[in-house]
Amino acid sequence: MDLRNWLKEVDAKGKLKVVRGAHWDLEIGAITELLIKKKGSPALLFDEIVDYPKGYRVAANTVTHASEDPTRVAIALGIREDVNSTRELVYKVKDRMPEWEAQCKNFPPAWVEGGPVMEEVYREDEVDMLKFPSPRWHEKDGGRYIGTGCGVITQDPETGQYNIGTYRVMVHDKHKVGIYMAPIRHGLADMRKYHAQGKPAPVVITLGQHPLFALVGGRPIPRASGPAQEFGYIGAIQGGPVPVVRGEVTGLPIPADAEIVIEGHWHPGAEMDEGPFGEFTGYYGGMVEPAPYIVVERLYHRKDPIILGSPPGKHPSYGTNVFSYAMYMRYLESIGVVGVTMLSTHRLASSQMAAVSVRQRYAGHAREVGHLVAQLIGRGVNRYVVVVDDDIDVTDIEDVTFAMASRADPAQDIDIIKRAYTQRLDPLLPQGLPREQYFNSRAIIDACIPFERRANFPEVASISPELADKTRAKWGNVVDFS
Ligand SMILES: Cc1cc2nc3c(=O)[nH]c(=O)nc-3n(C[C@H](O)[C@H](O)[C@H](O)COP(=O)(O)O)c2cc1C
Incomplete structure (x- = not known):
């Protein structure tokens, strides 16, 4: 299960639009922003991006804006039947969640020897993070964000537990990327534990992969769900473990079917100015502030790689929300x-x-x-x-x-x-x-x-469903009620 299969499936439902010739500097972001708020908006795949070879692509509107069209999120979650509203999707997800949670522990990542992500491998000085058409999404962004729908993979050095979190990733230069992590993030806690031991923190970041990674990585999966947590959860949803290759320098799991993955370390105290970035609040968030940067020691990517974009901004709406609504409703029940x-x-x-x-x-x-x-x-x-x-x-x-x-x-x-x-x-x-x-x-x-x-509150003066149906049936050909 990879991003390409998901794109194929979405395309088969008529929900994919390929856009050729857009510029990485603002045009991809602008087209995305103008299109995604439209009802039924398609997923976008940008190709032949200015300054970059054909085939180096950016996907956007993948699992965002579920309220405008729940189909794309439903496909990512393996829900094949037609879904007509956010409420319907939330209930379908909620119904499936107990099974996913129960199955989570049965799907630790499966170590494999290689995979498509290893088609091109770059080490140390060969690494060039500028070789991808990372978009500058919004006019006042402080840089180019390669990671918006990404998965930051870390490990707790004490328990061995892996974590996948979606945190924004900005390209600083050929060898360095910056990450913004809010203080309560599991990934930050994992990495700080290495620093407390006086060691650099190992990290793997997948920058293009099946959208399930962003759906699951973008929500706090309960740690009680087992040592593989997000990996197990993805495995449970897709009905099989996530195949992973062992990272050459960190030993961390690298999703074998991913499009682009980087591997490196956050050294204690290593911070560089990061931001601002048009955020989910609808504002440029955080302005320019020092944030951790990763020294990229390995770069792995498929031929013709695809960045998975999930840019926020004013009036944002993440597909992950569908997942969280169901999750929060279950917490309350529990x-x-x-x-x-x-x-x-x-x-x-x-x-x-x-x-x-x-x-x-x-x-x-x-x-x-x-x-x-x-x-x-x-x-x-x-x-x-x-x-x-x-x-x-x-x-x-x-x-x-x-x-x-x-x-x-x-x-x-x-x-x-x-x-x-x-x-x-x-x-x-x-x-x-x-x-x-x-x-x-x-x-x-x-x-x-x-x-x-409640017994004596004034009644809502709105037409009853029965009278509405009767009126539509009798008058629908005279008055357009749609
Ligand atoms: C598309 C998307 C982008 C996100 N970007 C960030 C970010 O830049 N920094 C951050 O701290 N959290 C970000 N989040 C929220 C975290 O991914 C989310 O809280 C998640 O639960 C964190 O995982 P963790 O609980 O394992 O740390 C983002 C979520 C989504 C869905």
């Missing part, structure tokens, strides 16, 4: 919270604003759900959680606004959490603030009908 029917961060605000619907069963139910979700989603940047009743569609921002405006009493239905976790990409953090002062506050807006008033 601690005994009932009645949560759908959870969503809207693409207008990304994780900065979430909405969750609940079938209220007891006094305080809505508030309980709101506070829990405020912390679950909060591992990115979270500010607002709106809790609504189940008659409200949380994926529809207009419906959520309707509930907020009519059911949330400002004097009693807004709770504030102060001094919560945030990261430097939070646009509200003043520039230059010391890291120990990275706090934000969060509001939980309880936009549910007050529990004690």
Whole structure:
């Protein structure tokens, strides 16, 4: 299972557009940004990129913007039946998750001797990170980002556990790339353990591979899921272990079917200016700040390699979200919270604003759900959680606004959490603030009908589904209701 198979499958469904002749400097980013927010937008494959040989390609809109078209994410997750809405996809994912979690431990990566990624191998001085058409995605990006939908592979030196995390990767020069990792990332924790032992931290980064790596690497898979965690999870989803080749200098697993993989070390204290980068908050995140850089000692790639791009920006929407909605709903169930029917961060605000619907069963139910979700989603940047009743569609921002405006009493239905976790990409953090002062506050807006008033709350003055059907059937040929 590799990126090329996924592209073929998406193409067969008429969901792939090949674009030839675009420039790596802004054009790939601009075309992507203008296209991806359109309903039913296709995946993009850029070829014949200016300054680069034909065949050196960039894929974009692969598993992003699931709310505009869930098909691409569904294909990546091996869901072959038609999926018509984000809600439907979330429920399909949620139904499959127990099986994936149970199977995770049975799929540690499978060591193999070689694979397509070894078609071209470059060592030490031969390494040239500038040989790829890494896009400058947004006008004010501080550099060219080769890693946006990538997988950063690390190992905990104490437990041996592998981790895959999706963290942005900027090309500094021929031999160096920079990474931005938020303080709570597992990959950062793994690497810091090597530094604590006075050693450079080994790392492998896959920069083009099956989109499942970005889907799984972009979400915090519970560490309890076994020593292979993300590898096991990918294996469970695809129904077979991920074939990996042992890295020459780090011994870390290199996905054998990947398009481009680098291997090297983060040396203690090695930091260079990185950023800014148009981020998922909708802003250039973090400005220019020192961030870890990796000395690339090995470069492996397939012939005609493909970078997997997943650029964020204003009004972003990651396919990974579908995965997290299902995961968070399962977490809530696992601690005994009932009645949560759908959870969503809207693409207008990304994780900065979430909405969750609940079938209220007891006094305080809505508030309980709101506070829990405020912390679950909060591992990115979270500010607002709106809790609504189940008659409200949380994926529809207009419906959520309707509930907020009519059911949330400002004097009693807004709770504030102060001094919560945030990261430097939070646009509200003043520039230059010391890291120990990275706090934000969060509001939980309880936009549910007050529990004690459910029996006599005014009824919503909207057409019933039965009358709507009857009217469409009788008048549909006179009035266009579509
Ligand atoms: C497309 C995409 C890009 C991301 N970029 C970054 C990033 O640059 N830095 C970061 O710390 N987290 C980033 N994240 C979030 C992490 O990948 C996510 O929190 C993941 O759970 C981290 O893995 P870990 O829990 O194993 O550290 C990104 C997520 C996605 C889906």
